[in-house]
Amino acid sequence: MTAKEEFISIYKENIKREGADKLLEYLERTDFFTAPSSTRFHGSFKGGLVQHSLNVYHCLKDYLSRPRTKELYGMDYSEETIALVALLHDVCKIDFYTTEMRNKKNEETGQWEKVPFYTINDNLPYGHGEKSVYILSGFFYGENRLTREEAFAIRYHMGFSYGGTEERGTIGKALEMYPLALALNVADMEASYYMEGSNK
Template sequence: MTNKERFIEIYKTKIHRDGSEKLLEFLLSRNSDFFEAPASSRYHGNYEGGLLEHSLNVYDCLKDYLSRERVQKTYHLNYNEETIAIVALLHDLCKINCYKQSMRNVKENGQWIQVPFYEFQDTLPYGHGEKSVYMISGYMRLKREEAFAIRYHMGFAGNEDARNVGAAFEMFPLAFALSTADMEATYFMEGKKHS
């Protein structure tokens, strides 16, 4: 099964909220490069399909984190399959149509050669997590905790005021869980494959 097939299967099986079908139609349309886009320009997932792979990795990491006995019994973090799929699979929609492939000169074995790389060109500079919430909300309604989880999924690594991140984590534990899954996927599963 390809990553695209797996994403679509999880999405269709787990997400049934009003408007979800229209959002999937958008993701599959020519107006979206979600399934081909990189996850970043220079770091994790900086290759074709990196965003899709990252989204699936975050889903797997979040499911694993939330299945731990300590997380369920001590911290009381119990979320339904739809919420888990929504926040994990859709947390980085803000990256759709933002990466353009270009060429740059690199010296290799004493010779200058041209190599492809991705440039970041955001035509809707609305922020990171908040842009994903905005994009999803155009199709379907998010629960408050889902919106905060997506908004603060970058955790303390983002450009947010640390007080807001800490408050969001305390008020909405799903935000902490998603941030943890995002960091695990980014730093341990993906890393920097191409430069």
Template structure:
């Protein structure tokens, strides 16, 4: 099963709210399933974004205390909420990257061209807030889901460099926001490899 097929299988199984089918149809028209998760670091390869999104969903489900059979714990978000936050937190990266050719020396010391991912942001609306904006155009998010997706970058978000009372408030009021950030970090640093620097 490809990562695209796995993503779609989880999405269809877990996300049932109005508009979910339209959002998935939109995703399939973008490069979401072939895009990298980053330009040089985690998931910096074709399909890395879909793979990362699956990892975040799996990590979030584990952090929220769910069993592998998908039964909800006594407290905590629904599996649908975890699927929305995990699978869609980085939807802002759909149609976000482009490929350029660069030069490098190969093992024999000869110059060769190789493809390199670059950012080509056509909707410069931020990161987490851009994901919330895109999702909200198709289906409704709960406030908790919106907070979790908005703040999943934590202190790595350019908007909060140096600290943010809003980030602290979001994590204090909405535990799912902190758990989504932790799931994102676990997926990035424990499940995915950094592309070898050239």
């Protein structure tokens, strides 16, 4: 099963709210299933974004199933919520990367060659997690909108590694108020640094 097939299978099995079908159609019209997850760090390859999304899903499922996690935080979320926040936390990266060429020395031949590399071309500069919430809100609205905790989890999934100008106290307060945000941050970091990483 390919990463795309696994993603679609988990998505269809778990995300049932109105707007889910249209969102999946949208994802298939974009580069979501072929885009990298970063330019040179985790998932910096074709299809890296969908693979990262799956890794975060599996890490989040594992984290939330641990007895100690449930005991400490009282976390008990629906399968739909878990799939939604994990699989869709990085939809902000749709149509975000482009491929350019640069010169690189071939270590075997000593010759310089043109090689492709990913670069950022952000046509919707709306931040990171907040852009994902914004995009998803175009499909899930009214009674089917993201719950407040789902929205905060996606918005703050980067935790303290977010590179924006936000005050650290705001991030800490969000993670304290919404345990799912903390759980998604843990899953995202585990997937990014331990499962994927720049050297994996």
